[in-house]
Amino acid sequence: EETHSKSRSLYAEAIKVLPGGVSRNMICRKPHPDYATAGTGCHVTDIDGTVRIDFANNTASLIHGHAHPAIVSAVTEQLQRGTAFSMATESELRFAQHLCSRNQSFEKIRFMNSGTEAVMAMIKAARAITGRPKIAKSEGAYHGTYDYAEVSQKSKPENWGLADSPASVPLARGTPQRALEDVVIVPFNNVDQTIDLLNQHKDELACVMIDPLPHRAGLVPATPEFMEAIRAWTTENGALFALDEVISFRMGYGGACDWYPNVQPDLTSLGKIIGGGFPVGALAGKDEFMACLDPTKDRLPFPFSGTFSANPITMTGGLVAMERFDRAAVEQLNLLGNYARKEIEAAIHSTGTEACVTGAGSMFRVYLKSKTPTEYRSAWQDADEVQKINFLVDHLYHHGFMMIGTCSAALSTVLGKDEVDQLVESLAAGFQKLKSQT
Ligand code: PMP
Numbered sequence: 001e002e003t004h005s006k007s008r009s010l011y012a013e014a015i016k017v018l019p020g021g022v023s024r025n026m027i028c029r030k031p032h033p034d035y036a037t038a039g040t041g042c043h044v045t046d047i048d049g050t051v052r053i054d055f056a057n058n059t060a061s062l063i064h065g066h067a068h069p070a071i072v073s074a075v076t077e078q079l080q081r082g083t084a085f086s087m088a089t090e091s092e093l094r095f096a097q098h099l100c101s102r103n104q105s106f107e108k109i110r111f112m113n114s115g116t117e118a119v120m121a122m123i124k125a126a127r128a129i130t131g132r133p134k135i136a137k138s139e140g141a142y143h144g145t146y147d148y149a150e151v152s153q154k155s156k157p158e159n160w161g162l163a164d165s166p167a168s169v170p171l172a173r174g175t176p177q178r179a180l181e182d183v184v185i186v187p188f189n190n191v192d193q194t195i196d197l198l199n200q201h202k203d204e205l206a207c208v209m210i211d212p213l214p215h216r217a218g219l220v221p222a223t224p225e226f227m228e229a230i231r232a233w234t235t236e237n238g239a240l241f242a243l244d245e246v247i248s249f250r251m252g253y254g255g256a257c258d259w260y261p262n263v264q265p266d267l268t269s270l271g272k273i274i275g276g277g278f279p280v281g282a283l284a285g286k287d288e289f290m291a292c293l294d295p296t297k298d299r300l301p302f303p304f305s306g307t308f309s310a311n312p313i314t315m316t317g318g319l320v321a322m323e324r325f326d327r328a329a330v331e332q333l334n335l336l337g338n339y340a341r342k343e344i345e346a347a348i349h350s351t352g353t354e355a356c357v358t359g360a361g362s363m364f365r366v367y368l369k370s371k372t373p374t375e376y377r378s379a380w381q382d383a384d385e386v387q388k389i390n391f392l393v394d395h396l397y398h399h400g401f402m403m404i405g406t407c408s409a410a411l412s413t414v415l416g417k418d419e420v421d422q423l424v425e426s427l428a429a430g431f432q433k434l435k436s437q438t
Contacts, residue, residue: 006047007034026059026405029397039066041414044402053419056402060247060363060410061272063325063333068414071276074320075313084311091315098319099274099284103254105264108290110283111310115246115271116144118281119209121293121304122269123148125283126207126240128292128302134204135242136197138188139166140376141214143244147175149209151183153216157380164193188217188375191229198233207240207267208233212256213248218379219358219365219408220372221256227263234266240289246271246281250410251334251361253327273325276317279308329413334361336411340420347428353435365408366392366427368434388434395430396423 011032014021022028034046042065044054054065064071078091092111100106112118123135123146135148139160143149150171161167166185184201186194186208198205208230212222234241243265245255250273252258257265267285274280283290292302308314341364344357354370368388373379381389389407396403401423403409409423 003050004032004034004048008032010035010047041065041067042412042419050400052397052400052402053415053422054402055409055411055415055419055423056404057410057412058277059272059404060250061275062277062412063250063273064276064321065412065414066277068277068321068324070324071317071320075276075278075317078312078316081312083313084308089310089312089315091312091319092310095315095319095322098322099270099282102322103257103268103284105257105266105268105286106254106284107287108285110290110293110304111315112281112283112306113279113308113314114144114281115269116146116149116281117306118246118269118271118283119143119149119244120146121281121283122242122244122267123207123209124304125267125285125289125292125302126242129240129289130206130238132204132206132239134182134184134201135206136184136186136201136208138210138214138217138376139185140217140379141188141211141244142216143209143211144246147172147179148183151175151180152185157377160377163187163377165197187377188214189220189223189226190375191225194226195229195233198230198237198239202237202239205237205239207242209242209244211244211246211248212259213251213360213363214376215247215363215365215406215408216379217376218367218373219360219363220374220379221259221360224260224262227260231263231265240266242266243268245269247363247410249273250325250330250363253330256361274318274322275314276319276321278314278317280314280318325413333411333413336415336417336420337362337364339417340364340409340411340424343420343424344427347424347431351428351431351435353431355431359408362411363408365406367407368392391434391437392427392430395433396426399426399429401426 011021027033037047038045042053043051045051096109139152152169153171155169159169168180168183186197231241245268248256266289270282341357348355355368356372358365393403393407
């Protein structure tokens with residue numbers, strides 16, 4: 001603990017002004033979080049001088065690591081000319097053009113400030129377009145903190161309900177019953193049961209919202225059959241196919257959507273990497289649907305605004321970051337992800353650990369399960385498993401590697417095989433330690 005003394009004393013002050021001493025639950029470490037002072041490339045330094053290799057990248061949002069020189073210089077130049085105006089800026093136009101060029105279904109785009117906001121706008125747009133109240137989402141999937149989007153997040157086994165009709169479990173105490181009734185929970189990747197559930201609510205559903213690589217439901221990709229079945233069902237039943245690519249956009253040049261050539265979503269929510277390190281969200285989609293946001297129309301079905309939406313700092317940083325995440329960069333990063341998963345599998349095998357690795361493209365997640373999870377229920381970790389995962393994440397942290405708290409990683413373009421090899425070596429040592437404990 002002596003090596004963490006500055007962080008420890010900052011935290012003692014923090015608990016007096018921040019609930020639990022933190023502003024985001026996920027950075028809450030025991031006995032206290034460490035305080036970052038600087039990041040460059042793939043390294044982050046904390047206030048006590050410890051340097052770690054960053055495999056978390058601010059929960060998958062920093063595609064080029066920290067303080068990328070091209071982003072720093074473009075944003076610095078914009079900073080000197082102002083940060084936000086009650087006027088349009090050219091930066092939003094240029095960024096919109098770039099993003100729309102990456103995916104055929106992005107005909108129009110509206111910028112906002114977080115992934116939560118993007119998901120909320122997507123749901124409200126779907127309601128405004130269809131005039132229907134309900135949404136469907138997959139069990140356990142994380143989509144941010146809008147009331148409707150957070151139903152069934154982190155739901156515990158005793159509340160799940162039957163496998164063929166998962167319950168609408170509230171996350172926050174006091175969630176209105178009406179909100180729960182307006183969310184239909186479907187089992188991820190289970191085509192028959194999903195279609196059956198959708199049919200039970202077909203005249204009331206505004207959209208079916210899917211994250212094609214849900215981190216909280218196993219970090220396994222949606223199957224093409226699942227995506228195609230939902231595409232067909234929504235088209236036939238007058239509902240929208242709403243794709244949440246806040247985290248998965250990094251999977252392809254046009255997002256994880258590129259994995260499913262037969263499927264085009266109606267609306268897509270974006271966030272994280274597209275901000276170049278700054279707060280961002282966006283809703284993109286077909287012109288006919290995005291028109292619900294058009295304030296020049298006489299009748300405006302969905303009025304939506306935000307003080308910092310499309311601010312030129314985010315737009316400028318985002319454009320530089322995304323231009324540099326071109327097809328070649330996406331491909332190279334996904335190959336590094338394949339390499340990491342392969343090496344982790346080898347470490348699992350050589351240490352004889354009951355574990356598996358899931359993920360795709362530039363993300364992976366380690367589970368201490370012999371059977372690879374396929375959806376939320378099989379991905380569920382009991383207290384014992386969570387404790388072991390925490391042990392592994394702590395072990396990595398103390399050896400200089402920052403993971404997402406679930407023992408997941410999101411690669412950045414400034415990481416290479418060297419860093420992955422170091423991580424895997426440390427992970428293997430962690431597996432050995434776990435074994436010697438039990
Ligand atoms: N949707 C998905 C799939 C996400 O992963 C997240 C964030 N982890 C969000 C929405 C919410 O984004 P934000 O944290 O920017 O509000």
